[in-house]
Amino acid sequence: MSIESLLKRDRRIVLVSIAALTALAWIYLLRLAGDMKMTAAMPKMPDVPDMAPMLHAWTATDFAFIFVMWAVMMVGMMTPSAAPMLLIYARVARQSAINGQPLASTGWFATGYLFSWTAFSLVASAAQGVLERVAWLTPMMAAASHRIGGLVLVVAGVYQFSMLKYSCLAHCQSPFAFIQAHGGFKPGPSNALRLGFQHGIYCVGCCWALMLLLFAVGVMNIFWIAAIAVFVLIERTIPAGRWIARVSGAGLVFTGIWLFVR
Secondary structure (H helix, E strand, C coil): CCHHHHHHHHHHHHHHHHHHHHHHHHHHHHHHHHHHHHHHHCCCCCCCCCCHHHCCCCCHHHHHHHHHHHHHHHHHHHCHHHHHHHHHHHHHHHHHHHCCCCCCCHHHHHHHHHHHHHHHHHHHHHHHHHHHHCCCECCCCCECCHHHHHHHHHHHHHHCCCHHHHHHHHHHHCHHHHHHHCCCCCCCHHHHHHHHHHHHHHHHHHHHHHHHHHHHHCCCCHHHHHHHHHHHHHHHHCCCHHHHHHHHHHHHHHHHHHHHCC
């Protein structure tokens, strides 16, 4: 089998794996959103306020459920945008194997990348618990008022103009520059995990404020989850990503202020 055929095969395997992982995550999210709608639509018992059963301090099981929800959501939203980097790793790994210097499989790099978003999911879950505790977030996981939603939008919009945002976006948009800046690919699973995690941390730094929007529009709002995922993919894969960040930031700030003063 020629080198070109091997590279094409590896490319197909990576793309199919990304598609399958993303599809599984979205199946889970769609089923969870459907279950939540059914629960919200159930008839209420007489003399019992709406959503009363959910107004209680979180247990360890509650936290685990929310954490899994966030972690799966991040897999569904962020795996597609990691495709360029994963394809580059797979190509280099194949060529290195042919040269007798094999690297760890692409799965190790992908695991490191997703671990960074798992860490973000842990923080997001804790933040959601605090916001519900202080009644800034409803039991249906949406902003409790227009002012709170507006504040979230303003914070997310302002971050779109920050130098930290632009720095992280540059690393996400330029995989080769990222690889060179971190010493290139090195053999061994631990090195692949580390490099994948570092790449993921830059992506978290680029996109964490956009994820905050879910606290304003509803953490399980499927439409907005999909919209943010598509926006992140566009922002990270086209050269005009910085201008897209600025335009979106201005729109978020304007909308947030409008909601806050309604």
